[in-house]
């Protein structure tokens with residue numbers, strides 16, 4: 001019988017030797033990658049701890065399987081089980097485009113208030129990449145997970161709600177810039193001080209704990225001044241007010257520049273860097289997207305809003321070999337709830353073919369093992385993945401870009417990881 005992971009009074013996690021961990025298999029390629037991943041987790045834990053530790057997996061349901069088994073897409077039981085066990089892992093879930101139900105993935109994050117979507121992006125030696133120096137990409141994206149246009153506040157063009165809201169904007173707020181009011185759908189983008197500050201706090205805490213060099217706010221605050229611009233301002237505020245001399249911000253640089261000139265500001269920043277302080281800076285989103293290609297080594301920990309974070313995660317993942325190998329976690333650092341998940345979706349054209357790369361969910365599991373302080377098991381999995389890649393025994397996505405590689409099925413790649421642990 002497994003036991004529950006619990007949060008102790010001092011905020012640390014208590015992880016028993018046989019923790020119950022709920023998992024959601026997911027839709028589309030979810031069952032393929034989960035079938036490959038679970039044996040990898042079990043083998044790594046067995047090998048790392050000589051049989052002293054073992055995960056008791058508990059299946060919970062969401063998406064198509066939940067509809068089949070429980071008659072609904074996202075049963076209450078699923079939320080209850082994640083709250084009860086604190087740590088869980090999931091495969092991807094389908095979201096219809098342009099109609100139908102709203103994202104179950106977003107619903108899980110919002111309902112459980114998993115405010116930080118943490119997506120580390122690094123290159124593994126030997127992985128084929130479209131850029132010349134993928135080794136220079138080593139970033140961790142902290143994507144705000146509960147706000148922004150993902151809050152789902154939007155109305156269809158010509159609906160009563162859209163018409164009423166457009167009328168209100170025109171009549172009460174003097175808005176005259178809705179170009180085609182009769183046929184506009186309307187979406188609303190909430191970005192709050194609390195939401196921003198807790199996300200930025202978790203990014204800075206992470207940077208400090210892991211000895212990272214800088215934290216960058218990625219925003220489009222020149223255009224969306226009171227949402228994305230405010231995110232940047234609140235970000236600097238929390239950095240300066242709560243982290244004092246552990247950080248040096250570009251807001252400070254600006255102030256010194258204004259008061260004492262550029263040379264003084266540069267000297268101050270240089271001194272801060274030499275003293276090991278974290279540089280907290282910001283960049284406008286479009287410039288960032290070109291700079292991650294031209295000079296990725298200037299960026300380290302990224303803090304950004306929901307939509308930017310979604311785009312950035314896939315763009316960065318492509319630089320290091322694609323979303324087949326990009327892991328993630330949805331975390332509330334205050335409650336200790338964490339739901340680990342692959343960055344990619346359900347890739348429906350590959351569903352059931354035992355074909356895709358399971359690394360994304362497997363590396364999400366590595367993040368989960370680290371979160372549980374079972375680092376040794378996580379390290380074995382990374383070693384296993386590196387070994388399989390070195391031997392060029394890989395799934396289709398890498399094989400098609402590598403010379404002389406052997407194409408393995410999804411399940412075979414899982415077995416290969418175990419062999420290389």
Ligand SMILES: NC(=O)C1=CN([C@@H]2O[C@H](COP(=O)(O)OP(=O)(O)OC[C@H]3O[C@@H](n4cnc5c(N)ncnc54)[C@H](OP(=O)(O)O)[C@@H]3O)[C@@H](O)[C@H]2O)C=CC1
Pocket residue numbers: 029033091092093094095096105322323324325341342343344345346347348356357358359360397
């Ligand atoms: N967190 C979640 O659960 C997410 C769910 N989704 C949902 O997934 C569905 C499909 O979305 P879509 O936009 O097609 O994005 P997907 O991420 O599902 O797939 C896009 C492409 O990415 C590549 N890919 C994805 N997963 C893997 C893998 N494991 N190994 C190798 N390559 C992979 C494939 O590329 P190629 O064709 O080049 O082989 C695939 O065609 C939608 O309903 C969407 O809402 C999307 C993102 C996240």
Ligand SMILES: O=C(O)CCC(=O)C(=O)O
Pocket residue numbers: 093094095103104105106310313343345
């Ligand atoms: O919920 C979805 O369907 C898409 C979510 C997504 O793309 C992501 O979390 O990266």
Ligand SMILES: [Mg+2]
Pocket residue numbers: 310311313314343
């Ligand atoms: Mg995405």
